[in-house]
Amino acid sequence: MTSKWAKNSAISATLLVTAVVAAVVVLVTPSGGGDSDKGRPQHARPRDGVDLAARIDDFTQGTIRRSAFHPPTALDRRTIADGVGLYLDGRHKDAARLLAEVDFGVSTFTDTATGRRFAEIADRAPESARGWGRVYIDLSRPAATWSVQVPHPVADADSEKLGVGAWRATPGGVMVLAGANRRAGEGDAADVAHRRDTVFHAVCAELVAHRLPGIQLHGYADSTEPDYDVIVSTGKGDHGRAWGEGLAAALKREGFDVCRVWVRRCSLEGRTNVQGRAAAAAELPFLHVEFSRTVRSSPRRTADAVTAIREAARYSAQSAGATRAERSAR
DSSP states (O other), X not given: OOOOOOSOHHHHHHHHHHHGGGOOOOOOOOOSOGGGGTTOOSSOOOOOOBOHHHHHHHHHHHTGGGOOOOOOOHHHHHHHHHHHHXXXXXXXXXXXXXXXXXXXXXXXXXXXXTOOEEEEEEESSOHXXXXXXXXXXXXXXXXXXXXXXXXXXXXXXXHHHHHHHHHHHSSSEEEEEOSSOTTSSSTTTTOXXXXXXXXXXXXXXXXXXXXXXXXXXXXXXXXXXXXXXXXXXXXXXXXXXXXXXXXXXXXHHTTOOEEETTTSOOXXXXXXXXXXXXXXXXXXOEEEEEEXXXXXXXXXXXXXXXXXXXXXXXXXXXXXXXXXXXXXXX
């Protein structure tokens, strides 16, 4: 894939900020998904009326919880990542042909909650056999502008619901969802946030090559960091600092105790996260956000968090507008 390197990281940062209106928990009811689409054709074909939240909940509960993890080869990883890149470039038929070489396929749907079309890139074989995950691409915009990453579904309970909420809240998103519990593989083989030899990382690296800023969503047990409700980090780099400061301030106004990793030491700082390291090397904005179990399990606390995120998003939209006006005046 051809990288499109941007010289102005502030533009990318505002894209990320707008994207992160995002972390909305969506209550879902199980339906369709999991391994049930193994017979779908190689070409993407329209399917209307799919509740994306329910589909992913079914995939999480019915497939990821029982999935094995089969380490992909370097060729497997590269083929899937290149296929995602081709799809992002609008070369949908080429993407489908390439993905079919590793028994992956593309289906298209309309999300009933948003009315937006999206593509799902997933294993055509039973998904619980390899545990390589899925990729969701919003088709309602001419091009993708940001990514949301969910590396630890099941292990970080309800983090996948945050991912769905994020994707739904802001058009132009790409959601990368791991396909197995982080403990499913031998040793830490399935811990995709800390391994470079996974499909998850290969796809995220492709998104970096396409200059898509990203937010990665995690969850922690209250006892891990009892003094805080949320931990906000820019990972290895600091290109998401402005957004991180804005989000932390908004969360505090909503009554959350927030650890800002660039100010003080906290647990779960995300410094060794390999997707964050890849973004830092590319000078691309990246946020690593941890939510306590209390926040993720309480509708009231979730609503408060959403209020804060939306407040930060309003600020980002104003910043993005100012940046566009400045560029037009040049």
